[in-house]
Amino acid sequence: MTSSDLISQVNRSIAMLTDPKLASSELGLTNCDREPIHIPNAIQAHGVLLTFTQTDLKILQISQNCDVLLGRSAAAFLGQPLLVLMAPSQIAKIESCLNDDFENVNPLRLSLQVDGKSQGFEGILHRADGVIVLEIEQLAIAEDPAQADARTVNFFDFYKFVKAPMARIQNTQTLAELAQQTVTTIRTLTGFDRVMLYRFAEDGSGNVIAEAKADFLDSFLGLHYPASDIPRQAKELYRLNLLRIIPDASYTPSQLEPQLNPITGEPLDLSLSVLRSVSPMHTEYLANMGVQASMSISLLSAGGASPSDSRQLWGLIACHHDSPKQLSYETRTICEFLGQAISFEVGSKADAEDLDYKIQLQTAQARFINTIANCQSLGDGFAQNPDDLTALVGATGAVFCERSQVTAFGSTPPSASIADLITWIDTQIGEDAVFSTNTLVSEYPPMVPHKDVASGLLALRISRIQKTYLLWFRPEVLQTIDWGGQPNKPVEVEEDHTLRLTPRKSFDLWKETVQLKSLPWKPCEIEAALELRSRIIGIVLQKADELAVLNAELERSNIELDSFAYVASHDLKEPLRGIHNYSTFLIEDYGDKLGEDGTHKLATLMRLTQRMEDLIESLLHYSRCGRAELLFQSVNLAQVLDNVLDTIKIGHPSIAAEFELPRPLPVVKCDRTQLRELFTNLISNAIKYNDRDPKKIEIGYILPNESHDSVPADLDLDRSQTIFYVKDNGIGIRAKHLENIFKIFKRLHPANKYGGGTGAGLTIARKIVERHGGTLTVASTFGEGSTFYFTLGSRSRSVSLGGL
Template structure:
């Protein structure tokens, strides 16, 4: 971005902040930040401002005080060439500068005839609204030399003036020492009664962190000033103009003639003008402080206004352009040093944060989940940003570490954070209670908040908290905006009249979050995302390997099982032949052993058949279609009743089951297995089996809390509930393992122990989860979902 682009950008910002129709008499409590101070249509009285065209040097506008300072009336100058005011040599000097960078040619030494006498002036050029602006200042504003500085500075003089102050400034070690050296150097250079270095806080208020003053003046060191003392549009101008001087605050403004720029028919933008008239509010503010002349030097950090060097004098005081340039140059040096000193002061603390982060990253990198990693190293988790407590929230589940607000308050807090964080990943405040009043009961642990959004889709957040810290602030006068009642009864804003030390106890605030702490939080987010992506890659490789292994295992199981069935049938058949042909010779004991052999071969064939069935379940291509579960359930129950006509079972269906997307054959087997088990492992009379489902908006009331980690509550949950023998808690997962039986084969109707394994496989292939809750001796309930297609 070029300097002209930057200036244009700032001018646009100022225009957006202000209201060009607002005049000083209309200033009130709600609009002081809208005063158009960049287009006052007037200048300070110690100089003349005029605008002219670059092509023919025709004067377009001129200040009304031109007659008093230059001996020509405004009417006599408007529409005339510059030659009406100055000799050809002066015109040539101005013309030679028009195509140059004005910063390199300012100021121009001009000699003008005034009332028949040749007088010396400084000319300063810049462009605004398509015209050239020339500001002409007399080299002195009073007969008293103490009120003016008329030095002319050559390059070598400039070097002499800045060499020693810069050396002292650069040799400082701390920000406080830098500030002290700065105010001392500026006071020595300018002779102002008081020099203050004023640092801005994030809320726009400021504090005097260094002061150099004349004897007899009360000290303002350490005093705070509210953000309203310098409106936002004024701060924008301070950011654009690195130096601003008011030689005599008691001046009478000189209006421009005409009031509107003839080229644009709008007020002339005086953002870059050194003579720009001052807001009446600021003039009254200076008068209330007893200040007759002032100068401010802007201090920037990262192109933002970091602070001001404020210079005050108890009588009018003018400085030459050269002296002001030296001050501006020193201000730029100090701006550079401010950044490096502030970074140096934070360096040790940054190293602590980085060390804590490195330890913490090592911890979570070796854990199965982020939650496990946070739980294993909560000390470093809070130390990463200098917090007292933290909360990790993932998909609504909350884990608290250290001093943190209760978990039940977090869901609404995160909803509020989402409205504040926007597209950014981080949000911070040290006034959480003021911004989010529901946190007031927890101010002792949560007056400050730093929120990090790790994943919006997964609803993953990391919140750090700081407690309330009571602070006593010394203000330079009562900080609230003073008001007066006008004749019509409206409230008018007035500058503060008292600057006596005023103490305030600040509550509901934590220590502010430093920039390095926000950087540490964002760095942690990047590192976490990197670890998650790395684990996802590793998991993808493992899944691919597991899928290949499963395919090979299924193929092996299918082939092996199919090939084993033939010899088993041969053993069974030959055992039958032996009993039939040689039973009388083998005797009772031999016949019994052969019968046992036949039972074992039959048992093995059943196991092999179950293994084949399980293998086919994993290998078969699913045929997804709309399946009416109500009709499917009717068919399943009819089949079971036909196959077990003597059972005394009551089937309860609270409401008709819905239509889902799935494989009809496998869903039939799923319900058959679950209902058959509910009948088989039941010694009640009658046996009661309930088959139903729970819609998403019914989940919280209808599903046991212990299923929170297993089931997706945004899906329909189906269940099969019985009043059977139940399952002990330690066996709940064992029942889903293939061929795992909790009872002897001869008890509860036998079976191979593969039914529930096959049922879970069917559910998983439909993208769902099958789980169980049970009370031993009372019954069991099997819950399952069927994925996003259901």
């Protein structure tokens, strides 16, 4: 990544957090975290910053302290070529690296003429806002040479300087050992009075986990500091710049001349500047601590090998000194390198400390996955092994929610509160599959009454469509935190009665009892939840594959069965016709010889063969119904019903039946022939099994957006589809027989009662409905009548409504 790319990334990151119009003098109670610290328009006083164009090397901006460090005013430099500042040989050195990575040439050794004398400087280059930025540092900032870093590290000796510290750091076994070895190494290398390793928590606060200090200083080890001590935009700059040094916190800032970048007309972005001026809030903070020089080395999660990556700020190595202190560029580079190496180590050490616990989680997960893999449903699997379900993430209770069904295990909030909680979780979880918090009752006040079981929440969304969730809960745990001073920043009243937010002045031990929080969820616990989701999805997909294989095999078996039924019924009809015909011949030719008894027996044989042929014909019809290709088209069911009723009336002219149609039936996509047969079977049955006079039959439908109060709630019907019905006032059906009537050849009455029949009509009717993707069912009251309800599936949706 080039310097310009990095600057662009910095701009995007910082711009989201700050207000460019906010001046340092305007910092107050509500805007501390909006201070634009990356564009202060000023630098620290121990060096000079200037910018120039790459094409003609003309100086565009320069810091006003150039008269002190370089012996000439800003006006003497602005608009002039670099030749006014340095020799042609040094300019040639700069030109040779303008198209390369500046990291390979920094620092530049510069010899500049100041007041007629040649003085040595270090120059550091980078790009920003379309210009080249050159920062020139003076090595000593005090008359006493002991106050400056006396060692100028030769980069050929770099390996020698880092070998021993790296060996000691890598030989540590625990995070605590690593942290202590780190601060000891950095203090030995730099000579700061105090070096601390400061670890950030998820809420942005920090904790001093290691310290190396001079004997005369009080210890800060173990103290916590609030998130407001390092605002969000400052953390972002720490993430992007791995080292930050303030040699003298009591400096007077040196403004840039001119204030705006001539190329952009905006303040110069100093995000990557070594000399960038410090927020007045931070310098006041350091003064309150008695610190005059400081250095911070960033530690990034998962290594942080490059400031351009997306790794997060894990912690800081904070160095403090009670007097001004400068370090050479080479020494700072060694510290930066060690910081990157330590970043890798802190991640691995933190993971190692959780290794035993991770093994426990993995063991619980393995048992749990084995259980649910052998169950018919997720709910059954969770119910069989609730202990491992909670142990899997170190929770005390869990809730499994599938659609509106809630199953609780262990200590959980009431089931009635879960639906609203999941609605809230959906607003927090976004596109992610997991959400966690250890301050649930603060973020979601309805849980306050249940803080004893639900102060912490880890939520896992298994399926958005099926609305399937796993929720784990933790109880409130009272904690005592040792703060380095009262954590809330004090507020001062100015002369004009406005409020001003100020840094804390006291850093003495301040204890706080924290309520309404659970133990925080560890990253390994969240990873275990996500791993469980992946495993569950894998099991569901595996079962779906197995079900697909079974369905394919079942479909093949059904086709073979239909084919067999067709062939068998067709072939059986021939010998039956022969028996029937020969019986007829015997009666006609030998009736007088057989006598009355023999003739009666032959007549019975003929009747039985006819009955058998009717049954085979019904079976053949059923087989054809299952095998026939459906022709879906727009069909006006009102016309189909008129045709069916006309046919029934012609076939049964003496039957007194009243047909009621509340409204004309709609136009739907379906197979016309099969729907005609469906209505014929249902209406014929309504007439046949009816001993009333008159027989009343109602044929109608209910749209999805209409009231379904008339449809019994226990019926298995998709109420998002149009529901058709055929209602009669006939003999009704006892509850124990409601499903039997749909079985083929199953009759509830003798063959000679209610007009006979084979008992296949309703079986064929259900087959027709199922082939259309719908459901046929019945509600009935014995002695009062029956209502047959059916849907035709989404493919057969209504395309228009006749008569409405």
